Amino acid sequence: LLVTLSQRMKFALHEGGTLARLGGDEFVVGFFNTDIAAVSCRCQRMVDAVSQTPYAIDMQRFSLGVSAGLIEAAAFEKSSLKEIIAAADNLCRKAKKRPNEKLVIVDSGRLFLKHQRTELELIACLERGETPEGLYMVMQPEISLTRPFESLNFEILLRMKNKEGETVPASVIIEAAESHGKSAIIDRWVVTNAIQWIERHATQLANTRFVGVNLSGGSLNDEAFVEELFDLFEMHRVALSKICLEITETVALTDMRMMQRFIDRARAAGAKVGLDDFGAGYSSFGYLKGLSVDSLKLDGSLVRDAVRSPAGEAIIVAIGGLVRSLGMKSVGEF
Numbered sequence: 001l002l003v004t005l006s007q008r009m010k011f012a013l014h015e016g017g018t019l020a021r022l023g024g025d026e027f028v029v030g031f032f033n034t035d036i037a038a039v040s041c042r043c044q045r046m047v048d049a050v051s052q053t054p055y056a057i058d059m060q061r062f063s064l065g066v067s068a069g070l071i072e073a074a075a076f077e078k079s080s081l082k083e084i085i086a087a088a089d090n091l092c093r094k095a096k097k098r099p100n101e102k103l104v105i106v107d108s109g110r111l112f113l114k115h116q117r118t119e120l121e122l123i124a125c126l127e128r129g130e131t132p133e134g135l136y137m138v139m140q141p142e143i144s145l146t147r148p149f150e151s152l153n154f155e156i157l158l159r160m161k162n163k164e165g166e167t168v169p170a171s172v173i174i175e176a177a178e179s180h181g182k183s184a185i186i187d188r189w190v191v192t193n194a195i196q197w198i199e200r201h202a203t204q205l206a207n208t209r210f211v212g213v214n215l216s217g218g219s220l221n222d223e224a225f226v227e228e229l230f231d232l233f234e235m236h237r238v239a240l241s242k243i244c245l246e247i248t249e250t251v252a253l254t255d256m257r258m259m260q261r262f263i264d265r266a267r268a269a270g271a272k273v274g275l276d277d278f279g280a281g282y283s284s285f286g287y288l289k290g291l292s293v294d295s296l297k298l299d300g301s302l303v304r305d306a307v308r309s310p311a312g313e314a315i316i317v318a319i320g321g322l323v324r325s326l327g328m329k330s331v332g333e334f
Helices: 002-013 036-051 081-096 109-127 170-179 183-200 223-235 256-269 286-290 300-306 310-325
Strands: 018-023 026-030 055-057 060-062 068-071 103-106 135-142 153-161 211-214 243-248 272-278 295-298 329-332
Touching (some): 002 018, 002 026, 002 036, 026 081, 036 103, 068 081, 081 109, 109 170, 135 183, 153 170, 170 183, 183 211, 183 223, 183 243, 295 300, 295 310, 310 329
Parallel strands (some): 068 103, 153 211, 211 243, 272 295, 295 329
Antiparallel strands (some): 055 060
């Protein structure tokens, strides 16, 4: 397989770059004396060459997925080769998490490298089992379209300020934690601080029916974290009544039986549970019969399309009707 793979990539290169294998299924390609726009086309050809045509080995046919990260070394100024390859590898990991984007490109190195170094510092902190400094939460309102003055609900979003006081994108924090199996450290901080915030502002939250708190798949698969979570819920029943635990669609479908047990236990404790990013992954109505959640949050891509096309509007109307019939609330992002 590796031989066939290498031959396809070399053919797609047309002798225009240097191909090397780092190990396992990881390859590096170096391009010289050319601009990133031209190189991006050649990289896309390589991605297509690897993934579009099935492989036939020992009477078996199968396809391969591929992800790639492309950076312009000149944009990284005096960075070492190790840092440059690490940056490309970081982009590659991002591409793995984006089902519709197999090639991720960065042509401005300064900002990306700053995020890269921040991520490395974050990873070092998480590996020590410590909560990163500078974390804080912001509240995004979720308001009813039909009865906007009856309730004021929120979704909690995670942010962080670095040592220079600059805001670090949430994606940098989350990807650093998830890629190193340390999501529980971040989620523990978010849940604990969400509960404290609700309790501090209890008298001002009479019209707040739920506060959305996102949980990652890594945390939900960590039995120690889950037990710690329910111990925390047991001590804060009042705050828990306003919490809606949000689980992404793709995570929920990884192990539906395990997920339903978690949902039943969370609802029995007094929390609400919502399914997040519906429409960004599998988008099958069938599995909704097996997950008894309180709300369905539609991915922003579906919501944006609804105002641009009759088809997009029809999809929203259909999902809305289904959600009402199942006794759930529907929330639209964007």
